Amino acid sequence: MDAIIIGFMGSGKTTVTQLLAKKLKVEFFDLDSLIVHYLGQSIDDFFNNNSEEAFREIETKVLKQSVDLNGILATGGGTPIYNFDIIKDMHVPVFLLDAKDETILHRLSKNEGRPLVEKHGLNNIIKLKHERDFIYNELSDYTISTTDKTPIEVSDEIMKLLSR
Template identity: 45%
Template sequence: MQAILIGFMGSGKTTVGRLLAQKLATEHADLDDLIIQRAGQPITSIFAKHGETYFRQLEHQTLEQAMTVPGILSTGGGTPTIAVNAKLLMSSSVPVIWLAANDQTILRRVQHDASRPLVNELDENVLLALKQQRNRQYAAAADLIIPTDRLTPVEIVRQIKTWLSTAQRVLQG
């Protein structure tokens, strides 16, 4: 794994992850997609049929497996907020990059998205409170923080590539 992207839903993890993988000529994996493949059902169904605890167990197992293959990994918004996942991310040598976005950006991006279980369950104020709570956990797990609000995906990828190449030179130094 060359980099792991974390952040709240709507922060751009999947979009940036795909583009970054393309620019680095490597594979991209979206943890939510890997979970869907593993479970054979959509995440909304996993939550509805089995609950969040089951989903988080499945997520952790899938994260462990995904971190063993080359490429870029985009995680789910709650992935680093679960203690075992946070520990795994922080103990890994793989760079963890937090794509941070302000409240208005997040709301604009996730509004009316039926594929996001928490958007369907929570009102706007509770959703933003959850985001604020998770920010501390994202910060703790991140090696690099990129505020994405005023950047295009291409600009974000450029920043990540520059940082990764600098970090690589320091490690080899």
């Protein structure tokens, strides 16, 4: 991996990582997409019939398989929480995309098919974000706010940091 992008759901990980990979002319990998390919079904469908613990076991397995891929990896929002040591041991720059609570709520209110939003509801999802913030910050080498920036601006900022 050339870099890993982490952050809470709705922070812009997938969009920014796609742009960044295109600019750097490297492969884009979305861990959730790799998991869907591994499962042969959507994550939402998997959660309908399985526990979060079962999902996290598969997530860890797929993350370990992605260690040797060349490109930029966007993780799921919970991936760093359950796989801190694996990500740390990858020895690549880790970028945390962060956004204000109001921004996250606005973005998530427009999306469906997020099992944790359905489980916790929008009212409790920010509490979950705050619980995860400490680990995100511990794991990241760089933190970039996505609240008032376009995905292009965020990807440009990451490119500048990578070129140092």
